[in-house]
Amino acid sequence: MGKMSSRRSRHSGKAKRPQATRPVSFVKLAEELAGIGRNFYERGWVLGTSGNFSAVVSRKPLRLAISSTGLDKGSLAPAHFLEMDSDLKIIRGKGRPSAEALLHLAIVHGREAGAVLHTHSVWSTVLSSAHAAKGGVALEGYEMLKGLEGVRTHEHREWLPILENSQDMTELARVVSKTLGEHSAIHGFLLRGHGLYTWGTSPQEAKRHVEILEFLMETVVRSHTLARIS
Numbered sequence: 001m002g003k004m005s006s007r008r009s010r011h012s013g014k015a016k017r018p019q020a021t022r023p024v025s026f027v028k029l030a031e032e033l034a035g036i037g038r039n040f041y042e043r044g045w046v047l048g049t050s051g052n053f054s055a056v057v058s059r060k061p062l063r064l065a066i067s068s069t070g071l072d073k074g075s076l077a078p079a080h081f082l083e084m085d086s087d088l089k090i091i092r093g094k095g096r097p098s099a100e101a102l103l104h105l106a107i108v109h110g111r112e113a114g115a116v117l118h119t120h121s122v123w124s125t126v127l128s129s130a131h132a133a134k135g136g137v138a139l140e141g142y143e144m145l146k147g148l149e150g151v152r153t154h155e156h157r158e159w160l161p162i163l164e165n166s167q168d169m170t171e172l173a174r175v176v177s178k179t180l181g182e183h184s185a186i187h188g189f190l191l192r193g194h195g196l197y198t199w200g201t202s203p204q205e206a207k208r209h210v211e212i213l214e215f216l217m218e219t220v221v222r223s224h225t226l227a228r229i230s
């Protein structure tokens with residue numbers, strides 16, 4: 001009976017014992033993130049190999065499942081994910097992580113996030129460029145805000161900080177950590193002329209946050225455009 005159930009659980013992926021779940025977790029997270037990546041590609045949020053995705057496999061020691069760099073997200077597969085430690089060392093998988101892996105680590109450390117998603121959409125690029133001088137953009141008065149974890153009313157004011165873009169990831173990771181420390185309630189931030197970072201306790205929660213923030217960014221840009229021409 002015991003033997004049967006352990007064999008069944010190994011095949012079904014439903015084993016509860018920690019030693020059995022660890023490798024399954026990486027595979028499961030890689031499958032989930034690959035599906036999210038393909039979905040985002042179809043929606044035009046990660047074109048031309050842009051964007052990257054990660055999820056926490058274990059916290060002690062810290063292990064991340066993270067997309068390998070330079071891949072077409074339209075055909076992203078679980079085999080395109082690496083298991084990485086907090087020193088960017090690859091434990092498992094082929095390829096190398098994006099230079100932006102340091103930002104993923106800064107968010108996982110700063111927010112106890114279970115997943116981090118990064119997109120390069122048109123709306124995040126336009127909005128982050130237009131509002132850069134103000135250091136961020138306030139999203140308020142919209143029903144869709146309630147899709148952000150912990151938000152219960154459209155009267156919520158969500159501050160979306162805009163950080164100056166840089167190719168120096170060590171410095172940028174430091175700015176990200178500082179921003180997360182200064183704004184304890186934020187659900188994401190923008191890099192100027194670059195894109196969106198958001199996170200969640202799970203890949204699905206982080207995906208929901210991308211959808212909500214993308215919706216709100218598009219709404220803000222379209223509203224401003226309409227106000228100018230009408």
Ligand SMILES: [Zn+2]
Nearest residue numbers: 051100118195
């Ligand atoms: Zn990027």
